[in-house]
């Protein structure tokens with residue numbers, strides 16, 4: 001199945017449109033454009049589709065798909081959906097083997113036909129041994145690395161830059177593994193663009209951030225990676241993350257995902273306060289999807305959105 005017919009099978013809403021929002025928050029006010037990759041597909045949306053598209057051609061040559069992620073992995077949800085669309089078995093390895101009841105994501109993964117296995121956290125941490133183990137366990141499978149990083153073909157993701165003219169001064173994107181940020185940096189460099197690329201990381205490890213930042217700048221000098229504005233552990237929500245998500249939803253009807261884009265909006269707010277970004281400048285937020293992530297925070301979702 002070629003990429004084009006797969007996008008039809010999945011009913012992907014490509015190209016994604018750009019909406020313009022007026023967003024004010026604690027003393028700042030900005031007209032913010034949003035590339036609505038969150039609308040691409042209910043489960044393979046945002047950067048999940050953009051990244052997996054880079055694996056599709058390879059995937060066709062394998063019998064099954066294998067990947068890994070945390071307990072609420074948007075990436076695994078996308079891999080399971082892709083495998084189902086390709087009519088291939090899929091296997092998902094979860095970080096942590098502690099006993100707990102099945103969460104919503106795990107139920108969805110199972111319903112999509114993904115076979116789940118739990119791994120002790122130490123085993124999960126040592127990625128090179130883990131990938132070798134997965135390849136021996138599944139010799140006929142394509143092993144897609146965690147979060148799709150590194151991408152076999154970053155150009156595929158960067159094609160989103162060609163879907164419409166992007167006459168913006170700033171492009172903001174949230175970062176986990178950095179696969180999306182790096183592919184965009186490479187794409188902007190190749191297109192000789194001059195807009196400022198802001199990556200906002202949810203990982204706090206300084207050496208990881210420095211390395212990623214250096215890699216991005218070597219591809220595109222106008223790129224910069226910043227740490228999470230709240231310096232909070234991955235998976236935790238701060239009062240500020242909740243407050244900005246609520247403000248965004250109430251004013252625009254659009255919610256950020258709880259982890260990644262809530263951090264991005266807080267970063268934007270800080271930039272507006274410090275003058276790093278002027279509210280008169282044009283800004284594009286690449287919405288990276290992940291809305292099902294709110295299912296992991298039922299109390300907060302009810303409080304914020306009445307869901």
Ligand SMILES: Cc1ncc(COP(=O)(O)O)c(C=O)c1O
Pocket residue numbers: 046047048074075147149174175176177178179180181257260261288289290291
């Ligand atoms: C909703 C969401 N936003 C952002 C990211 C970060 O993307 P990347 O790992 O490419 O940096 C992820 C992880 O894939 C995600 O699920």
